[in-house]
Amino acid sequence: MTVKEAPKYNDTSVTISDVVNYLEQKVPLQSQHHVTTPHIVVGDVTHIVTGILIALDITEAVLDEAVEKGCNFIVVNQPIFIDPLAQVIPENYAGKCVIKAIKHQLTIYVFNTNLDHxxxxxxxxxxxxxxxxxxxxxIPHKAVLYRLTTFVPLHAANHLVQSLCQVGAVLATQNLTSVAAPVHHAAYSAHLSDFTAGSDLEFSQESQLSFILPTPYKEQIIQTLLQVHPYEKVTYYLEQVEAIEDNMGSxxxxxxxxxxxxxxxxxxxxxxxxxxxxxxxxxxxxxxxxxxxxxxxxxxxxxxxxxxxxxxxxxxxxxxxxxxxxxxxxxxxxxxxHASRLGLKKLILALLSKEFNNIVVLRCKTITNPIHHIND
The missing domain is CATH 3.40.1390.30 (NIF3 (NGG1p interacting factor 3)-like)
Known part of the structure; x- marks a missing residue:
C-alpha cells in the first residue's frame, strides 16, 4: 500500500515565493535546449497568493482575466520579451503588459522548464x-550525484546507516575491512605517525560503507555523518558521479x-x-x-x-x-x-493543485495564439 505524502502547504497564507520555490525544487532540471530559464518578470514574491492563473502567453486579455478571477499570481510558459526592455512604455506590447501588471499588483512568473524530465x-x-x-x-537525463565512502566500527555501523538514510543517503555497499592499530591505543587512530618503532599492532575489523548522495541533501548528510560517527576524527571520501535515469529526460x-x-x-x-x-x-x-x-x-x-x-x-x-x-x-x-504545448496548462495545474490544495488554481480561458492560417 502506497502512503500519499501530505501537502506541505495546506493553509491560506502561502506566499508567491513559496509557490516559486516549490516549482523550482520539483522541476529543477533545465534542458540544454532552453533559451531562457524560469524567472519572475514583474511583481512582489512576498505577497500572499490570492489565486493562481496558468497561461501559455501574457496578453492584456490574460491580465484582465486574472484580475476578474481574483488571481494575483500568473504562471506563464512563454516569456513576455526575449531581449531586455530599454523602456517600459505603453507604446509596445511588453511595456503595456508590465504597466498593467504593476497597476493591479500582479506577479508574473515564466515557468518554461520541460516537464518531460x-x-x-x-x-x-x-x-x-x-x-x-x-x-x-x-536523451536520458544524467543526474549528478555523489558517492560517500567512510569507515566505522562494526558495532556502530547500523546506527550510522540508519542516521544517514533518514536524511536522504542511499546505502550502496557495505564491506568488512581490516585495520591495524597500536595495542596501547584504546581507540582506533587514523594517524600512522602515532605508531612508534617496535610497537605491537593488533588487527580489528571495520565496516566500509559507501552511500549515494542526491545533490540537494549532500551538505546535510555530511553534517549528520560528522555528528553521528563515533570517531573524533572522521575519515571519508567524496566523489561526484553521474547516473543515467532511463525513464526521464528530453x-x-x-x-x-x-x-x-x-x-x-x-x-x-x-x-x-x-x-x-x-x-x-x-x-x-x-x-x-x-x-x-x-x-x-x-x-x-x-x-x-x-x-x-x-x-x-x-x-x-x-x-x-x-x-x-x-x-x-x-x-x-x-x-x-501552439500544438506543441498541448495540455501544458493542465499539467502545471495538476502539479500545483497537489501541493497547494487550499489555493484557487485556474487554467486561463483566454485564447492567446496569435498565428492563423488560411485553409482551403
Missing part, C-alpha cells in the same frame, strides 16, 4: 495521443502499433492532434515505425534523432537549414508552437 510532460501527452508504445527518452521515442506509409502517418498525426496544418520534409519511401516527439524547439535534438535512425521526428521551432539536414534521413515534422 518528470516523465509526464507534453511530449508524453502527444505520444499517448498517437498511441506510441515502448517509450523512452530521446523528449520521447516510441514505436507505432503498426507500420504506416508516410502519407497515412501524416494524416494520422493531423487527425490525432487535431491540426489544421503541419510542415514536413520530403517523403523517402520508408514506412514509419519508430517515432520521436519533443514538445518544444527540437532543433537541438536533431543530431541525436538522426544518429538513432528514427523514422519520424515530431517537434516545432525548426529552421530551414534543419529541414535540409534531415531531408532523406527522417520524416521531420513541425506541428507548430
Amino acid at each position: 518528470l516523465g509526464r510532460g507534453v511530449s508524453h501527452r502527444i505520444t499517448n495521443l498517437i498511441e506510441l508504445q515502448e517509450m523512452r527518452p530521446i 523528449g520521447v521515442v516510441g514505436t507505432l502499433p503498426i507500420e504506416l506509409p508516410e502519407k497515412y502517418f501524416l494524416k494520422y498525426i493531423k487527425t490525432k492532434l487535431n491540426l489544421s496544418h503541419l510542415q514536413h520534409t520530403n517523403y523517402f519511401d520508408r514506412p514509419i515505425k519508430n517515432v520521436a516527439v519533443y514538445a518544444g524547439s527540437g532543433g537541438g535534438l536533431l543530431k541525436e534523432v538522426l544518429s538513432k535512425k528514427i523514422d519520424a521526428f515530431i517537434t516545432t521551432g525548426l529552421q530551414y537549414e534543419q529541414f535540409l539536414e534531415a531531408n532523406g534521413k527522417t520524416l521531420l515534422i513541425d506541428i507548430g508552437y
Whole structure:
C-alpha cells in the first residue's frame, strides 16, 4: 500500500515565493535546449497568493482575466520579451503588459522548464495521443550525484546507516575491512605517525560503507555523518558521479502499433492532434515505425534523432537549414508552437493543485495564439 505524502502547504497564507520555490525544487532540471530559464518578470514574491492563473502567453486579455478571477499570481510558459526592455512604455506590447501588471499588483512568473524530465510532460501527452508504445527518452537525463565512502566500527555501523538514510543517503555497499592499530591505543587512530618503532599492532575489523548522495541533501548528510560517527576524527571520501535515469529526460521515442506509409502517418498525426496544418520534409519511401516527439524547439535534438535512425521526428521551432539536414534521413515534422504545448496548462495545474490544495488554481480561458492560417 502506497502512503500519499501530505501537502506541505495546506493553509491560506502561502506566499508567491513559496509557490516559486516549490516549482523550482520539483522541476529543477533545465534542458540544454532552453533559451531562457524560469524567472519572475514583474511583481512582489512576498505577497500572499490570492489565486493562481496558468497561461501559455501574457496578453492584456490574460491580465484582465486574472484580475476578474481574483488571481494575483500568473504562471506563464512563454516569456513576455526575449531581449531586455530599454523602456517600459505603453507604446509596445511588453511595456503595456508590465504597466498593467504593476497597476493591479500582479506577479508574473515564466515557468518554461520541460516537464518531460518528470516523465509526464507534453511530449508524453502527444505520444499517448498517437498511441506510441515502448517509450523512452530521446536523451536520458544524467543526474549528478555523489558517492560517500567512510569507515566505522562494526558495532556502530547500523546506527550510522540508519542516521544517514533518514536524511536522504542511499546505502550502496557495505564491506568488512581490516585495520591495524597500536595495542596501547584504546581507540582506533587514523594517524600512522602515532605508531612508534617496535610497537605491537593488533588487527580489528571495520565496516566500509559507501552511500549515494542526491545533490540537494549532500551538505546535510555530511553534517549528520560528522555528528553521528563515533570517531573524533572522521575519515571519508567524496566523489561526484553521474547516473543515467532511463525513464526521464528530453523528449520521447516510441514505436507505432503498426507500420504506416508516410502519407497515412501524416494524416494520422493531423487527425490525432487535431491540426489544421503541419510542415514536413520530403517523403523517402520508408514506412514509419519508430517515432520521436519533443514538445518544444527540437532543433537541438536533431543530431541525436538522426544518429538513432528514427523514422519520424515530431517537434516545432525548426529552421530551414534543419529541414535540409534531415531531408532523406527522417520524416521531420513541425506541428507548430501552439500544438506543441498541448495540455501544458493542465499539467502545471495538476502539479500545483497537489501541493497547494487550499489555493484557487485556474487554467486561463483566454485564447492567446496569435498565428492563423488560411485553409482551403
